[in-house]
Amino acid sequence: MARQYTFVILLIAFAVIGLVGLLWPPVWWSLLVIAPLLALGIRDAMQTRHTVLRNFPIIGHFRYLIEHIRPEIQQYLVESNLDAYPVEREYRSLIYQRAKGDLETRPFGTHRDVYRPGYEWAAHCTVPAPQLDEEPRIDIGGKDCKQPYSSSLLNISAMSFGSLSSNAILALNGGARAGGFAHNTGEGGVSRYHLEHGGDLIWQIGSGYFGCRTPEGRFNPERFEEVAAGESIRMIEVKLSQGAKPGAGGILPAPKVNREIAEAREVAVGEACISPPAHSAFSTPVELMEFIGKLRELSGGKPVGMKFCMGRISDFLAICRAMLDTGIRPDFITVDGGEGGTGAAPLEFSNSLGMPKRDALVVVHDILTGTNLRDDIRIICSGKILSAFHMIRSFALGADGCNSARAMMFALGCIQSLRCNSNTCPTGVTTQDPALRRGLVVEEKIPRVQRYHQRTIEALIKMLSAMGLNHPDEVMPHHIYRRSGDLKVASFAELYEFLEPGQLLDEGNGHGLFSEAWKSARSDRWT
Numbered sequence: 347m348a349r350q351y352t353f354v355i356l357l358i359a360f361a362v363i364g365l366v367g368l369l370w371p372p373v374w375w376s377l378l379v380i381a382p383l384l385a386l387g388i389r390d391a392m393q394t395r396h397t398v399l400r401n402f403p404i405i406g407h408f409r410y411l412i413e414h415i416r417p418e419i420q421q422y423l424v425e426s427n428l429d430a431y432p433v434e435r436e437y438r439s440l441i442y443q444r445a446k447g448d449l450e451t452r453p454f455g456t457h458r459d460v461y462r463p464g465y466e467w468a469a470h471c472t473v474p475a476p477q478l479d480e481e482p483r484i485d486i487g488g489k490d491c492k493q494p495y496s497s498s499l500l501n502i503s504a505m506s507f508g509s510l511s512s513n514a515i516l517a518l519n520g521g522a523r524a525g526g527f528a529h530n531t532g533e534g535g536v537s538r539y540h541l542e543h544g545g546d547l548i549w550q551i552g553s554g555y556f557g558c559r560t561p562e563g564r565f566n567p568e569r570f571e572e573v574a575a576g577e578s579i580r581m582i583e584v585k586l587s588q589g590a591k592p593g594a595g596g597i598l599p600a601p602k603v604n605r606e607i608a609e610a611r612e613v614a615v616g617e618a619c620i621s622p623p624a625h626s627a628f629s630t631p632v633e634l635m636e637f638i639g640k641l642r643e644l645s646g647g648k649p650v651g652m653k654f655c656m657g658r659i660s661d662f663l664a665i666c667r668a669m670l671d672t673g674i675r676p677d678f679i680t681v682d683g684g685e686g687g688t689g690a691a692p693l694e695f696s697n698s699l700g701m702p703k704r705d706a707l708v709v710v711h712d713i714l715t716g717t718n719l720r721d722d723i724r725i726i727c728s729g730k731i732l733s734a735f736h737m738i739r740s741f742a743l744g745a746d747g748c749n750s751a752r753a754m755m756f757a758l759g760c761i762q763s764l765r766c767n768s769n770t771c772p773t774g775v776t777t778q779d780p781a782l783r784r785g786l787v788v789e790e791k792i793p794r795v796q797r798y799h800q801r802t803i804e805a806l807i808k809m810l811s812a813m814g815l816n817h818p819d820e821v822m823p824h825h826i827y828r829r830s831g832d833l834k835v836a837s838f839a840e841l842y843e844f845l846e847p848g849q850l851l852d853e854g855n856g857h858g859l860f861s862e863a864w865k866s867a868r869s870d871r872w873t
Contacts, residue, residue: 389403390403391403394787394790396759397759397772397773397786397787398761398772398785400784400785400787401772401773401774401781401782401784401785437732437733438756440732440733441732441756441798442756442757444797444798445757445794445795445797446794446797447797450801460829461829461832462829463829463830463831464828464830465828465829466735466739466826466827466829467826467827468735468738468739468809468813468825468826468827469813469824469825469827469837470812470813470814471812471814471815472814473814474811474812474813475810475811475813475814475815475816476811476816477807477808477811478807478811478816478817481498481499481526481803481807482499482807482817482818483496483497483498483499484496484497484499484724484746484747485497486581486651486678486724487649487677488649488675488722488723489722490639490642490647490674490675491642491647491648491650491677492646492647492648493645493646493647494649494677495528495546495581495648495649497527497581497747498526498527498528498747498803499737499747499748499803499818500527500737500747500749500750500799500802500803501522501527501528501530501548501726501747501748501749502518502521502527502528502529502530502749502751502754502795503530503728503749503750503751503754504532504533504550504583504588504653504749504751505518505530505532505754505755506531506532506533506534506535506598507531507532507534507537507540507606507610508534508598508603508607508610508619509534509598509766509776510532510776511771511774511775511777511778511782511783511786512537512539512783513783513784513787513788513791514758514774514775514776514786515537515539515540516539516542516543516788517758517786517788517794517795518754518758519539519543519544519545520543520791520796521545521754521757521791521792521793521794521795521796521798521799522543522545522546522795522796523543523544523545523546524792524795524796525796525799525800527546527799528545528548528580528581529545529546529547530547530548530550530583530749531547531548531549532550533550533551533552533553533554533556533596533621534557534598534607534611534619535557535558535610535611535612536549536557536576536579536610537606537609537610538606538609538610540578541576541578544577545578546578546580547576547578547580547581548580548581548582548583549573549579549581549582549583550583550585550653551565551570551582551583551584551585552585552596552621553585553621553622553623553624553625554596554611554619554621555627556610556611556612556613556619556621557569557573557610557611557612558570558573558612559612564627565626565627567640567644569612570641570644570645571644571645574641574644574645574648575645579648580649581648581650581651581677581678582641582645582648582650582651583651583652583678584625584634584641584650584651584652584653584676585653585654586652586653586654587655587657587682588653589655589682589683589684589703589728589729594623596621597618597619597620597621598618598619599618600616600617600618601616601769602778603616603617603618603619604778607619607778625637630869630870630871630872631664631665631667631668631868631869631870632668632672632870634652634665634668635665635668635669635672635674635676636674638650638651638652639672639674642677650676650677651676651677651678651723651726652676652680653680653681653682653728654679654680654681655681655683655684656681656684656700656701656705656706656710657700657701658872659713659860660863660866660867660872660873661872661873662709662710663713663860663863663867663873664867664868664869664871664873666713666717666867667864667868667869668869669717669719670719670869671869672869675719675722676723677724678723678724678725678726679710679723679724679725680726680727680728680749681707681710681726681727681728681729681745682700682703682706682728682729683700683701683702683703683706683727683728683730684699684700684701684703684706684729685702685703685729685730703727703728703730704739704743707725707727707740707744707745708744708844710725710744711725711743711744711745712744712844712845712860713845713850713860715844715845715846715849716845716846716847716848716849716850716851716860717848717850717864718848718851720847724746725744725747726745726746726747726748726749727740727743727748727749728748728749728750728751730752731750731752732750732752732756733753733802733805734802734803734805734808735809737806737818738809738810738813738818738821738825739826741818741819741821742821742822742823742825742838743838743842746818753798753802754795754798755775757791757794757795757797757798758773758786758791758794758795759774759775759786759794760773760776761773765777770782772785773785773786774786806818813825823838823839823841823842823844824837824838824839825837825838826838845860
């Protein structure tokens with residue numbers, strides 16, 4: 347570890363100077379440099395607020411020096427086209443400020459090129475509406491749900507224990523408990539770290555059925571019923587695919603599977619955790635609906651939904667056909683964008699598979715509306731949700747709520763070192779290395795997670811007021827504009843075509859591609 351090298355070098359230098367000083371006293375003056383550095387290193391290693399300094403004493407200060415002069419450096423990188431994530435880095439700074447409770451305002455107006463194609467903005471109102479006194483929430487749970495859940499508009503998206511460290515899980519769940527929002531477990535099972543602080547949990551069930559599996563890796567209903575009965579488990583989410591690598595399944599390498607991870611996932615220590623590309627508990631749209639109905643029954647009537655990255659539209663049409671044929675509806679659908687994902691994924695999958703979030707939202711909202719299913723199902727949006735505007739933009743396209751993983755990682759102190767898949771995350775967020783994990787002090791990070799959520803909701807309420815709206819439900823496609831050229835601007839209402847309620851069910855009132863695909867959709871097979 348670089349931390350150890352720094353201390354060893356300083357200690358050796360200190361000892362050498364002490365010995366040489368016995369023979370030649372003037373060398374003692376060198377201690378005026380070495381002693382303060384050694385004291386600084388000890389102080390860095392013992393403090394709890396800054397993870398980078400705690401894990402990398404002394405040399406970590408160079409990172410904060412660069413951050414201090416970041417505006418000039420970032421502008422150079424953007425102009426030189428060397429920075430792959432200029433907008434995301436801008437929001438990362440905002441998230442850091444919110445999480446720390448720092449001043450958020452910025453001088454000299456927007457830092458964006460507002461005439462560049464792709465720039466988006468919300469339309470404000472000349473007479474703002476009164477601001478809401480408290481956070482609006484959404485009720486999730488249909489007619490067959492006995493334990494509906496009152497959800498925040500912004501929750502923690504799916505990240506598993508194993509992908510994240512135990513300290514990261516503890517801090518996220520503690521923040522969720524303090525802020526009154528939910529924490530998605532990811533498909534790695536419900537660990538003891540998810541339960542320690544008692545924050546609300548969305549238990550995600552993936553194709554590996556971790557935490558509710560038989561020794562052969564198939565779904566275990568008895569084990570599921572036992573875990574789902576837990577008070578912290580508020581909703582169940584069946585993961586069909588994810589934005590980072592849709593259709594690829596997943597694997598947690600054997601070296602990362604320690605005793606605690608193996609216990610949570612119910613696998614052997616040192617054994618690679620493999621999530622197959624497809625589920626074994628169902629193989630048709632009807633069977634998927636029956637599985638959702640079974641989970642709702644086994645959980646005592648808790649909300650059950652599904653998550654996917656939109657692929658073939660015909661597959662989702664088949665799922666909606668199965669909803670109508672069986673009468674079983676998911677309580678919510680989490681739509682993940684192909685641009686989402688916080689961990690490692692194959693480049694071709696993350697770049698070239700899966701429908702982008704905005705398009706997928708419109709498709710899901712449209713098809714549910716066109717089949718008269720929309721009123722029964724909540725739509726949750728996931729994928730690079732970093733700010734209040736990102737939430738409002740999602741509401742305009744049909745979402746009821748949002749999940750965020752990336753922003754919550756930033757709130758924990760993630761610096762995007764891009765070492766998520768190497769077990770060497772310098773901030774202790776995505777590593778199982780005890781020495782690095784130690785740097786993430788849970789008690790310091792819980793308030794940061796809670797504060798980021800609180801301030802983002804406050805910003806959402808202020809933006810709604812400026813737009814002349816009283817509730818997120820009132821956000822419509824015509825409220826958001828997008829520039830497509832120097833002199834070309836259109837609202838989302840003009841860019842996208844939206845179905846009328848029941849339009850797909852009306853054979854005499856077809857709707858292009860959806861109409862033809864709907865006619866051929868079958869609930870007994872994927873089309």
